[in-house]
Amino acid sequence: MDDARVSSCGADGELTLDGSVPVVEITGLWTKFGRTVVHQDLNLTIENGEILSIVGGSGTGKTVLLRQMLGLERPARGCVRVFNEDISLADAKHLQQLRNHWGMLFQEGALYSALTVFENIAQPMLELHALPPDLIRDAVLLKMNMVGLGPEQANKMPSDLSGGMVKRAALARALALEPKLLFLDEPTAGLDPDRSESFVSLIKSLHRELGLTVVMVTHDLDTLFALSTRIAVLAEKHVIAIGPTREVVRVDHPFIKKFFLGARGQRALEALDAPEGAYAGVYQHSESEL
Amino acid sequence: MPLSQEPTLTLSPDDAHRPSVSAGGTWQVHALAQGGAMDTIASFLKTLKDARSVAWDLSAIDSLDHIGAQVLWNAWGKSRPPALRLAPEQEEFFRRLETTGKLELHRPRKQRLTVVMKLGFSMLSFFEHLAAFTQLVGQVTQDTWRFARNPLRGPWREISANIFHAGFQALGITALVGFLIGVVLSYLSAQQLRNFGGDIYLVNLLGMSIIRELGPLLAAILVAGRSGSSITAQLGVMRVTEELDAMLVMGISHGFRLVLPKVVALAVSMPLLVIWTDMMALIGGMVSAKIELNLSAQYFLQKLPDAVPLANYMIGLGKGAVFGILIALVSCHFGLRIQPNTESLGRGTTTSVVTAITVVILADAVFAIVFNGVGF
Numbered sequence: 001m002d003d004a005r006v007s008s009c010g011a012d013g014e015l016t017l018d019g020s021v022p023v024v025e026i027t028g029l030w031t032k033f034g035r036t037v038v039h040q041d042l043n044l045t046i047e048n049g050e051i052l053s054i055v056g057g058s059g060t061g062k063t064v065l066l067r068q069m070l071g072l073e074r075p076a077r078g079c080v081r082v083f084n085e086d087i088s089l090a091d092a093k094h095l096q097q098l099r100n101h102w103g104m105l106f107q108e109g110a111l112y113s114a115l116t117v118f119e120n121i122a123q124p125m126l127e128l129h130a131l132p133p134d135l136i137r138d139a140v141l142l143k144m145n146m147v148g149l150g151p152e153q154a155n156k157m158p159s160d161l162s163g164g165m166v167k168r169a170a171l172a173r174a175l176a177l178e179p180k181l182l183f184l185d186e187p188t189a190g191l192d193p194d195r196s197e198s199f200v201s202l203i204k205s206l207h208r209e210l211g212l213t214v215v216m217v218t219h220d221l222d223t224l225f226a227l228s229t230r231i232a233v234l235a236e237k238h239v240i241a242i243g244p245t246r247e248v249v250r251v252d253h254p255f256i257k258k259f260f261l262g263a264r265g266q267r268a269l270e271a272l273d274a275p276e277g278a279y280a281g282v283y284q285h286s287e288s289e290l
Numbered sequence: 291m292p293l294s295q296e297p298t299l300t301l302s303p304d305d306a307h308r309p310s311v312s313a314g315g316t317w318q319v320h321a322l323a324q325g326g327a328m329d330t331i332a333s334f335l336k337t338l339k340d341a342r343s344v345a346w347d348l349s350a351i352d353s354l355d356h357i358g359a360q361v362l363w364n365a366w367g368k369s370r371p372p373a374l375r376l377a378p379e380q381e382e383f384f385r386r387l388e389t390t391g392k393l394e395l396h397r398p399r400k401q402r403l404t405v406v407m408k409l410g411f412s413m414l415s416f417f418e419h420l421a422a423f424t425q426l427v428g429q430v431t432q433d434t435w436r437f438a439r440n441p442l443r444g445p446w447r448e449i450s451a452n453i454f455h456a457g458f459q460a461l462g463i464t465a466l467v468g469f470l471i472g473v474v475l476s477y478l479s480a481q482q483l484r485n486f487g488g489d490i491y492l493v494n495l496l497g498m499s500i501i502r503e504l505g506p507l508l509a510a511i512l513v514a515g516r517s518g519s520s521i522t523a524q525l526g527v528m529r530v531t532e533e534l535d536a537m538l539v540m541g542i543s544h545g546f547r548l549v550l551p552k553v554v555a556l557a558v559s560m561p562l563l564v565i566w567t568d569m570m571a572l573i574g575g576m577v578s579a580k581i582e583l584n585l586s587a588q589y590f591l592q593k594l595p596d597a598v599p600l601a602n603y604m605i606g607l608g609k610g611a612v613f614g615i616l617i618a619l620v621s622c623h624f625g626l627r628i629q630p631n632t633e634s635l636g637r638g639t640t641t642s643v644v645t646a647i648t649v650v651i652l653a654d655a656v657f658a659i660v661f662n663g664v665g666f
Contacts, residue, residue, distance in 0.1 A: 100320055113631035118395065130323035131357070132332070138364060139357050141393035142386075155398050159631050178319050178355040209382060210355075 021084045023048050023181055023213045024069055028078035031064055038064050040237035041078070051207060051214040053224050056234030057255065062217040063107070065234065066183050069215065070104055071095065082181070100124075102181040103174030107189060109166040111158040117144070117169045118154040124176040143172040147202060164195040168202075175206070182206075184216040188223045200226045221260070221268035233259075295352065297321055299334045301344075308373065310345035311338070317351050317358030328361075335365050342366055345373035348380055359383035368392060423623050429545040430553055430619065437550060448551035449558075456517040456552075457559025461566060464512055468567040471508060472500065472574025480582040489583050493590055496575040497598040502665065505568035506606050507654055510613035513560060514646040518621040521552055522642035525625025526635045534626075544626065553618040560614030561607045568606065601665035609657055613650050620646040 024046040031039040038061035067073045071087040147168040188196035232242040241251040295315040437444045579585040624642035
């Protein structure tokens, strides 16, 4: 089994961040928990600079897929390459380099509860053991400013923050080392519409400003339509459709029909004011390909 | 990694009236953090007498990020130098720094406490704990009354689960520790007694010390470490995950469902554990006595009832029950006070175990005084 995994991934390349290769490349991925198969022969490619949203019903393994890309789960078969580096085979040094180039926003924020907001955001910078304290101080305050947290929030503990503030602080921490790749797990879950709106515009402006590649798992149709450049739909243990929003919506599949074309989906779609594009980019796996 | 070149600064005094500094390489956080890049930059900046008077050219930088921009910005005294050449895509970073302006971190005012104030605070906190503990005892008393009036609707499942975890699963460790202490005690006493020719008094010595004192205390200390910490951690995690609040919302009383079962379970299982520990310690003592003094097990067992009056055994069992109740109450008290963060959870568990053991030893001292004429 191990040999198969090595050969299926091909030779290990150099770590590339210049965009000549896909940022994330998943081929033939199987994930198993005991006897439950979560992903079966899943393929997914994420290009540089896009905002890809992963959608799917509950329990279809969206978060697990994110965790696979972060190296928090091990593939049972197949391989996951991030920045052209197979993360299940990478050695410790390469993994650390990888980790310094991505940021993850966990669903519940996952701020260190024993540290203040400032210390939380400063943590990744302190870990480098190279930056002078006054630079870290300025950089943290700038990051906080970028996500809309004033300096008066710096000394608060995570337990004293509201849900929206926690998300912002966690985003600032995810952005601390200027990542090229940002993972968001349900970024707007638990936020009121007003806050989700401002969170969406925040991500949008950061994406533009920092040239980020964003991978996002979300249930929120408004966020989905407002942000994504492409959508990947996860069902039946693999990606059933991937492409720009308007095209994925047209794909004839019971899950997609139910997910996007219900009353809520219709409303969100109407609000989506995007020019009609050609349907060339859509790619649909057919059953026979399995 | 091929992507980053070292960030560089070069001074070229070519212009007649104004020297210029041009920056090159990668000015991103990972390049800056590599090797001694930051030190090189800092020492270069030190050689410039006035960073704002020179002309700056950043157009040769191949990639810049916010932290790299911040390094230069700080070198310029946090404002744009009069002569600055930027590549168009670098403009964004400095515009942000400029519009953001100066951000001040408000240091929280450090509280300087005098010794007297610290003493005052610790006294207050002690009284607060005492009040909360009293409240908990009151709550448990009420719940016990409720349980006694209507035993069929009591939390039987929780009680039996707790007896299993705190009692049955502790049998192994208490047996091991009890046996070893018995062996050690018997071995050391035998050597002393032989000096005085009082070999046969070993039974009195061992019986009295183990049954009246060591058995209950050993069992209590082990249970405090084992079950006390787990009770505190369990309640603490329930606080963190809001399970405690969920119970309140559904009208399920913490006292009746969480505290009472643990108190009852430990009150039941601790005396049983004391019997078990006593037994194991005496067996250990017998084994050692046989080897060291050639005292037969038969003689040991025959002599034991005469040497140790029954009252001692009863005191030991009573101690067990009281220690069990105290351990359960102390661990629940600290468990329910844990704040929803990881640090508080760790600190609370430590404090809980230390306090439980201290309280057990204090209670032991009280027993020694109260029953000072009984059982000899």
